[in-house]
Amino acid sequence: MRVTVRLFARLRDIAGTSELPREVAPGATIAAVWRELAGEYPDLAPYERSISSAVNADYARMDHELREGDEVAFLPPVSGG
Amino acid sequence: VTTPLLAIGPSRVDIDALVSAVGNAGGADGAVVTFLGLVRNHNQGRRVLYLEYEAFELLGVKTFERIADEVVRRWPDTRIALHHRTGRLDIGEASVAIVAASAHRSNAYAACRYTIERVKQIAPVWKREFFDGGDVWIEGATADPDDEAARTQAERVACA
Numbered sequence: 001m002r003v004t005v006r007l008f009a010r011l012r013d014i015a016g017t018s019e020l021p022r023e024v025a026p027g028a029t030i031a032a033v034w035r036e037l038a039g040e041y042p043d044l045a046p047y048e049r050s051i052s053s054a055v056n057a058d059y060a061r062m063d064h065e066l067r068e069g070d071e072v073a074f075l076p077p078v079s080g081g
Numbered sequence: 082v083t084t085p086l087l088a089i090g091p092s093r094v095d096i097d098a099l100v101s102a103v104g105n106a107g108g109a110d111g112a113v114v115t116f117l118g119l120v121r122n123h124n125q126g127r128r129v130l131y132l133e134y135e136a137f138e139l140l141g142v143k144t145f146e147r148i149a150d151e152v153v154r155r156w157p158d159t160r161i162a163l164h165h166r167t168g169r170l171d172i173g174e175a176s177v178a179i180v181a182a183s184a185h186r187s188n189a190y191a192a193c194r195y196t197i198e199r200v201k202q203i204a205p206v207w208k209r210e211f212f213d214g215g216d217v218w219i220e221g222a223t224a225d226p227d228d229e230a231a232r233t234q235a236e237r238v239a240c241a
Binding site for chain 1: 118134135136137139140143144165176177197200201202203204205206207208209218219220221222223224225226227
């Protein structure tokens, strides 16, 4: 199934794009999408323990199962204010 | 033009418009506390030239709604407005504006402080610092709105 990955701030810089269409196995978790991505862009790997994730613009846990057409976002540690 | 209570975007923050938007609860309010966060010309020994803010705007507004709900649950006679700016900001410009209104000043002060602490913990916003000699993404807290320990810490700071 197809999902869209969105990346922000330094994660976007590392991947060189803010949006990536991905083909993933049905029922794939956010964590599975992240692992594949980190395999492709090794500089993402150190963020494994500090990222947050969101599905369709709501915060979600890494074990959340994705559905066809979902937008999954990966967020580095935040620095607003 | 009506000013929304909660917003993220490139437009300049207007604290007076935000105070008007919050109103005075039909006369029931006795205190309004405002906070402006400014772009500072120094950070960790570096001379800062300017900042660029990036946000996940849709998630950001939802996060602001969550913070506003937390405020009203903790301080029932209190409400907030919150604007965060994105894009390039020069030294001295305001990146964030908060207005907290309440029947009594103690709650207005606490709610205002709580709100900025929560913004720093969970708002999906990032600043990139351009300084003399380079630039760097600033990375602070791992955003987890359900982290009750972090929320409690924000409340403790607010009520200190």
